[in-house]
Structure formats: C-alpha cells, structure tokens
Amino acid sequence: MQVDLYNPSGDIIGKVDLNDEVFGIEPNEYALHQTVIAYLAHQRQGTHKTKDRSEVSGGGKKPWRQKGRGTARAGSSRSPLWSGGGKVHGPTPHSYNVKIPVKVKRLAKKSALSIRVSENNLKVLSEFNINEYKTKRVVELLSKLELSGQSTLILTNNVDNYFYRSALNIPKLEIQPADKVSGYDIIKYKNIILLQDAIKGIEEILL
Numbered sequence: 253m254q255v256d257l258y259n260p261s262g263d264i265i266g267k268v269d270l271n272d273e274v275f276g277i278e279p280n281e282y283a284l285h286q287t288v289i290a291y292l293a294h295q296r297q298g299t300h301k302t303k304d305r306s307e308v309s310g311g312g313k314k315p316w317r318q319k320g321r322g323t324a325r326a327g328s329s330r331s332p333l334w335s336g337g338g339k340v341h342g343p344t345p346h347s348y349n350v351k352i353p354v355k356v357k358r359l360a361k362k363s364a365l366s367i368r369v370s371e372n373n374l375k376v377l378s379e380f381n382i383n384e385y386k387t388k389r390v391v392e393l394l395s396k397l398e399l400s401g402q403s404t405l406i407l408t409n410n411v412d413n414y415f416y417r418s419a420l421n422i423p424k425l426e427i428q429p430a431d432k433v434s435g436y437d438i439i440k441y442k443n444i445i446l447l448q449d450a451i452k453g454i455e456e457i458l459l
Contacts, residue, residue, distance in 0.1 A: 255369065257448065259378050262396030268376050268448060270369070271455045279363035284435060287360035290350040291436035298348050305330050305338030358458050360435030365444070374444040375399075376451070382414045390419045397445065405441035407433055409450040430454040 253276050254267040270276070305311070311330030318325055332340045368374040375397055382389050394400050406419070407430040416427050428437065430450035438444065446454075 253369075255374070255376055257376050257378055258397060260380050260393055260396070262393075262398070265378060268451070270376075270451065271459065274362050274455050274458045275365050275369045275374075277362050277366045279367050280359050281363075283356050283360040284363050284439065286350075286352055286356055287435040288439065290352050291434060293348040293350045296348040298346050300343040301345055302339040302342030304340070304342065305332060308336070308338045310336075357435065361433070361438065362458050364435045364438035368438065368444045373442060374446060376446050376448055378448050380415065380447065382412070382418060385414060385417050387418050387421065390415070390422060390425075394422075394425070399443050399445070403440075403442040404445060405433070405437060405443070406445045406447070407450055407454070408447040409453055431457050 253270050253272055255270055256264045257266045257268040259265045305328070308330045311328040315326045315329050316323070329337070331337045365374070377397075380393060391400070394402075394404065401424065403424045404426075406425070406427045408415070408427065409430060411427055411429050419425050419427050424441075426437070426441065430446065431453050
C-alpha cells in the first residue's frame with residue numbers, strides 16, 4: 253500500500269510504500285488483548301506482603317487458662333481473630349509476568365499498526381533533524397502536522413538525544429525506537445508519526 257509522505261513543514265511531498273503484511277492485515281483482537289494484559293501485568297512489582305500468625309511478634313504465652321473463666325478458649329493473642337493478629341491467606345510476593353509467544357507479539361504489533369493506518373492516524377515523516385535542545389521545534393512540527401495536543405507516538409530508527417530531550421516535557425507525546433515499540437504503546441497513542449528511515453527496520457522485524 254501507499255501512504256502520504258510528509259516533510260517537517262507539514263506538506264505532502266509524495267507517497268511511500270508500506271508492506272501490506274505489516275501495515276494492512278486484518279487486526280487480531282486476541283493478540284492485542286494478550287499483549288495489553290501482559291504489558292499491564294509486567295508493571296506490577298509483586299512485592300505485596302502480609303504476616304500470618306507465625307510471623308507476627310508476641311503471642312507465645314497462652315492468654316488465660318483453658319477452663320473456668322467463662323470465656324472462649326484462646327491459645328495465642330496473635331490469632332487472626334484478635335487485633336494485632338496474623339492475616340489469614342494474605343498476599344505474598346510473587347511475579348505477575350505473563351509469557352506470550354514471539355509470533356503473538358509480532359501479530360499484535362502488526363494488528364495495532366494496521367488499525368492506525370486504517371484510521372488514517374499514521375503519518376510518515378521524511379526526516380526531522382535537530383541539533384539543539386529546543387522544545388519549540390517539536391511543538392512546531394506537531395502543529396504543522398495538525399497533531400497539537402493529541403496523543404502521539406513518534407517512532408524513529410534511532411532515538412536522537414536532542415530530539416528525545418526536546419520532546420520530553422510535551423504532554424501526550426512520546427518517542428520510541430521503532431524496533432522496540434510494543435503493541436500496547438501503539439494502541440495507547442491515538443496518532444503515530446513514523447520516520448521514513450524506520451520503515452525498513454520495523455518491516456524486517458515483523459515479517
């Protein structure tokens with residue numbers, strides 16, 4: 253397929269070819285769902301912990317004699333029934349990592365990219381050179397592409413430090429290397445700006 257090619261001034265200067273097997277497939281909802289579930293699960297630290305009755309301090313002595321007081325029997329003041337006692341079936345540290353086959357990950361990325369292309373929310377940019385820390389330059393780029401204030405992900409071949417730092421404090425904008433982007437990030441951002449030099453790399457990885 254062919255899509256419009258934009259220059260940094262926001263003008264269409266031609267067409268660029270995109271591989272249909274990467275940018276024009278039928279989206280697979282299952283692969284996208286699994287990718288989102290796995291990504292969110294990986295954000296969890298899994299360090300939650302409560303103490304059971306064997307771990308709380310105190311409670312070594314029987315609070316009172318077994319019989320004769322007219323009260324319930326008690327063997328320890330650290331019982332879960334008591335204030336300050338141990339927790340029953342409380343959480344323990346564990347990993348929330350979800351393993352997804354590589355093919356499913358690739359399918360999710362291709363599905364997400366295809367969705368953005370079908371929505372006309374993917375713009376291919378010929379180039380963007382910046383040799384200074386200048387947020388204004390990036391803001392002007394977004395304005396010329398009519399993406400100001402919109403959720404936007406920029407995918408480039410190599411994340412240039414000047415480019416990255418200049419865009420760091422712009423709300424709803426993120427820059428990532430195209431070969432490491434996840435399907436979750438593509439779905440998360442409404443608009444995608446794809447640098448032309450990153451097309452070949454992303455196609456080679458996903459084919």
